[in-house]
Amino acid sequence: PLPPQTGTTAQAAAAAHQTNGTTKPTSVLHANLNSPPPKIVSAQGNYLTTSTGTQIFDATGGAAVSCLGHNHPHVKKAIIDQLDTVEYTYSPFFTTDTSEKLAERLTKSTDGQMSKAFIVSSxxxxxxxxxxxxxxxxxEKGEPQRTRFIAREQSYHGNTLGALGVGGHKARRKIYEPLLNENVSFVSPPYPYRGMRDGESEEAYAQRLGEELEAEFQRVGPGNVCAFVAETMSGLTLGAVPPPKTYLSTMKSICTKHGALLILDEVMSGMGRTGTLHAWTQDSVVPHLQTVAKGLGAGYQPIGALLVHRDVVDVLSKGTGSFVHSQTYQGHPVACAAACAVQEVVEREGLMENVRALAPVLEKLLRERLGGHKNVGNIRGRGFMWGIELVADKPTKTPFPASKKLAATIHATGLRPEYGISLLPGGGVADGIDGDVIMLAPAYNITREDVEVIVERTARVVEGVLGG
Ligand code: PLP
Known part of the structure; x- marks a missing residue:
């Protein structure tokens, strides 16, 4: 999901020339139209192999997707079994065992708080x-004047026009502004490294952000707000920032006070990425609507879902009784079969326990190996979602200029044979704002030795680009 205007594509293209040794024209509309990225010819476990034989440790599962690694036999078998049974049905006409099973698994995993799942493809x-x-x-509730959404600056919720409309990512929005929903306004995201004042507690910081949200409700008219939209844990565009203590409960209480909904986007942070199946459970804040995707199908099939709180479901059930929205591939049986199998593996192999056990090891090794580096300003994260923020000057937290495209350069450098690691570039620089973050989002089934490999290779790439 990287925007075409970042340097990533140019850097990746350069790496492609280096690793593939080819400039063969391509008919694929790649992120960089004139030059394809490296070609992957096989993928096994944590490793990707390029067409020139370079082995790359996939430390981010693409964009925090491949949470079981590659080529998992149980998931592959489930896909083939489903193809042998029923490959497709149109969900308004027919249901299938796999879509029923997946929705039941998802709603049960919320203790029934979310009582329905609407299954889509992304x-x-x-x-x-x-x-x-x-x-x-x-x-349906008789409040049709509620048309406004409040979202957060430097956030990302997807690239389709509606999703882009609530995304506060300026670079991605810029040329599409005239097409975007004008009924959206933005408040500051929680970003302790740069937003918290000296001596301020997390709770006081959360309170201050709450006051900003309250002021925005008042500005647009509290009775006009439909929902506040937020990533439970900020992903790519801020760079793996967990919510400060009491932040989510403060935001939810403001929504509740004004009768608006809380939409939590767990497309990246959900389905186990932060160490629990749903990130909101760690802050004991139940959303009205929750989105999940990446870890749901682990990349074996394109799949996402909207989980709907029972109170919202009740209003619709007692009202028109139908959601005025549907899609051709909704509840796709093969995607549902893959997601069920992925979730079975997560459960059977105790992978949430593995993430929770190894997260402190990953954090400790990252801090030991990289914390003292002259350009590492901040290391933050939760579970298997970590961000390393790079700065030109640590004491003043001065970022490198966006024009340096540092995060993109580090990503491209990592792909070179001598480093062999795929890292996720993010942070403010992806928004045209100065600020570079390198993100790690490994598979949930990695071992302690894999953690060591990830940290060592990441450190070598950082040192290779910025010096020791
Ligand atoms: N929301 C968040 C938080 C994301 O990180 C992403 C993708 O990176 C999306 C939404 C969009 O998901 P997709 O790329 O599957 O459409």
Whole structure:
């Protein structure tokens, strides 16, 4: 999901020339139109192999997707079994065992708080469905004036127009502004490294952000707000920032006070990425609408879902009884079979326990190996979602200029044979704002030795680009 205007594509293209040794024209509309990225010819476990034989440790599962690593036999078998049974049905006409099974698994995993799952094919589609369902909920409740959404600056919710409309990522929005929903406004995201004042507690910081949200409700008219939209844990565009203590409960209480909905986007942070199946359970804040995607199908099939709180479901059930929205590939049986199998593996192999056990090891090794580096300003994260923020000057937290494209350069350098690691570039620089973050989002089934490999290779790439 990297925007075409970042340097990543140019850097990746350069790496492609280096690793593939080819400039063969391509008919694929790649991120960089004139030059393809390296070609992957096989993938096994944590490793990707390029067409020139370079072995790359996939430390981010693409964009925090491949949470079981590659080529998992149980998931592959489930896909083939489903193809042998029923490969496709149109969900308004027919249901299938696998879509029923997946929805039941998802709702049960929330202790029944979320009582229905609307299964789609991507994170963006899940967000689109969330925005539309929020709107329909208020129309059915007799509050059709609620048309406004409040979201957060430097956030990312997907690239389709509705999702982009609630995304506060300026670089991605810029040329599409005239097409985006004008009923959206933005408040500051929680970003302790740069947003918290000296001596301020996390709770006081959360309170201050709450006051900003309250002021925005008042500015647009509290009775006009449909929902507040936020990533439970900020992903790519801020760079793996967990919510400060009491932040989510403060935001939810403001929504509740004004009768608006809370939409939590867990497309990246959900389905186990932060150490629990749902990130909101760690802050004991239940959303009205929740989106999930990446870890749901672990990349074996394109799939996402909108989970709907029972109170919202009740209003629709007692109202028109139908959601005015559907998609051709909704509840796709093969995607559902893959997601069920992925979730079975997560459960059977105790992978949440593995993430929770190894997260402190990953954090400790990252801090030991990289914390003292002259350009590492901040290391933060939760579970298997970590961000390393790089700065030109540590005491003043001065970022490298966006024009340096540092995060993109580090990503491209990592792909070279002598480093062999795929890292996820993010942070403010992806928004045209100065600020570079390198993200790690490994598979949930890695071992302690893998953690050591990830940290060592990451450190070598950082040192290779910025010096020791
Ligand atoms: N929301 C968040 C938090 C994401 O990180 C992403 C993708 O990176 C999306 C939504 C969009 O998901 P997709 O790319 O599957 O449409």
């Amino acid at each position: 994170g963006s589609e899940a967000i689109e469905a969330a925005l539309k369902l929020a709107r329909q909920y208020f129309v």
